[in-house]
Amino acid sequence: MKWTNRGHEFDEFSASIKDEFHRNIYIFGAGQIGENTGRCIRAFGILGGFIDNNKERQGQRLLGHTIMSLDKYISENSHIAIVIGVSKKYSLEIAKQLEKENLIHGRDFFFDDEFHNKILPVIATYFLNKTYMSLAQITLTERCSLKCKKCAHACYNVGNQTQDLDLSEVYKSADMFFSKVDYINEFVLIGGEPLLYKGLSKAIVYIGNKYRSQIGIFSITTNGTIAPDEETLKVCQKYQVLYRISNYAKALPRLHQSHMKLIKKLQEYGIEYKLYDEDGYWIDYGFDYLNKDMDEEELTQTFDRCLTPCREVRGNKLYFCVMARSVSDNLHFNEGQDDYLDLELLKSDNYKKVLLEFNLGYSEKGYLDMCHRCHGIDAVNYPIPIAEQLYGEDK
Ligand code: SF4
Ligand code: SF4
Structure with a gap:
């Protein structure tokens, strides 16, 4: 809107x-x-x-x-x-x-x-006179241990040497976010694969120490290929971090074993986890091939019908759609560079209402530039197999 x-x-x-x-x-x-x-x-x-x-x-x-x-x-x-x-x-x-x-x-x-x-x-x-949000995430790294052809963040296009989000930026993201948001239902550390992130335990300690009381569910979304080190397990236990384990074992049977290894570790430390069902399908947003010629009205309609719940905080920037931001960066589209709310500029008396409105879908333009590359809500009509790998099963 x-x-x-x-x-x-x-x-x-x-x-x-x-x-x-x-x-x-x-x-x-x-x-x-x-x-x-x-x-x-x-x-x-x-x-x-x-x-x-x-x-x-x-x-x-x-x-x-x-x-x-x-x-x-x-x-x-x-x-x-x-x-x-x-x-x-x-x-x-x-x-x-x-x-x-x-x-x-x-x-x-x-x-x-x-x-x-x-x-x-x-x-x-x-x-x-408070602010509440349902869901927001910090993308720690765009690197991933898998290379899914249809990754909705286009992480398949990110090299292993690519720079992760600097730890100081992770701290800044959390500080900016929680200086404006009083309570959030779920705050997620995501990737790529977040367990590849070198500063993961430090990020958890920082956020856990300062902001755990403002978070309902503090979670990590992982593809289940990597078991955390002891330090990370200890801090996850301390700050009650939930592991959401995506389950791609149907496409990649070798994952059964890594899931078992990960779950054993989590159980050992009494850390909560949710292993998703391996059945089902993904939906194709079309980011890798769509490039529709749309006027402002069509873009706004696409955005309004979609209203994805996936906010992302990155430094002082609050993005409405983490997929739009990450795909634009990872596929080098350089689109939607200004499609964010600057949390640092939210200083007026009325900032809470402005933040509420942005979170519920309002902005100056009323859409994101990246919406012309996306099926939006209609992506449900484009089911695709889960986690097909770019280079075949075992690369
Ligand atoms: S495991 Fe997830 S983040 Fe990694 S490439 Fe696949 S979909 Fe993308
Ligand atoms: S339609 Fe726009 S806001 Fe919705 S998922 Fe696609 S890019 Fe994101």
Whole structure:
């Protein structure tokens, strides 16, 4: 979206959110997703409690609250403000259950994704004078131990000798980011392959020490080819870093072994991890072959329909789309060099609203230059095999 009323784009929307949603929010679902959302809400002091259908959970304590049944919640609360904090698979069932109680989606309850991506950011800024973001990452290195043909960051085009992000820039990125953002649901260290980054343990210590209390999930996304050294394992344990392990074993069976090695190490140190399912497919954004001739209106439409959640902080620059930035750099397109928000320049009284708007898709142009090289949301119509290697399986 193009800024037309910078610093006031959400005035009307914020007025439409009923009071209860910035005072006392209940989470429906006391599992891992609900607990995680609960942490974000608790960080702003507006967590009311938890609701769960599971009788075994009812009566137990979570984040300082007693988990209750929906009936009990409704009988005790005249004002309703619920976030459905369960996996997508079950969220529609719960929505139906709430609708049977005459509760209305968008007024009385929200789904987890829409809550993190829009409702909580608006509530935090408009009613609590804070800033909240759902997801942001630092790209430590563009080098990778694999060379996937369709890497959405085009890391296949990055040589092994390429310079990584300097550690001082990693520190600066974190300092800039957390000087403007009060709380983030997930802060990720990514690559390329982040375990190739020489200063990884130092980066974790720096961020963990200074900002861990402002982060819900502190994670590393890895392709699972490399086991961390002891120092890195120790600091990951200390700062509760989650390993998200992409699973390309179907295309590269040798990865089964490296996954096992990595997981064994993580288990040894009590570090949490999530190994993704090896089935499925990737989607092709088309960065390596698209070069569409689009006018501003078409570009804005592409951008508005996409609204990727993948922010990246790099020094003082906040990029809306990490793929656009990294592909432009790695394929030397030199496009979209100015498509970022300068965090250093966010000094006015109204900066929190400007940051909120940028995070939710507003900018001077209303699109990114790189959008003309991308299928955007339509990439789902271009399924491709996972992790096909540029030079064959074992290079
Ligand atoms: S493992 Fe990930 S970062 Fe590395 S080349 Fe493949 S998709 Fe890109
Ligand atoms: S359309 Fe493509 S380049 Fe544009 S923001 Fe979405 S993913 Fe990024």
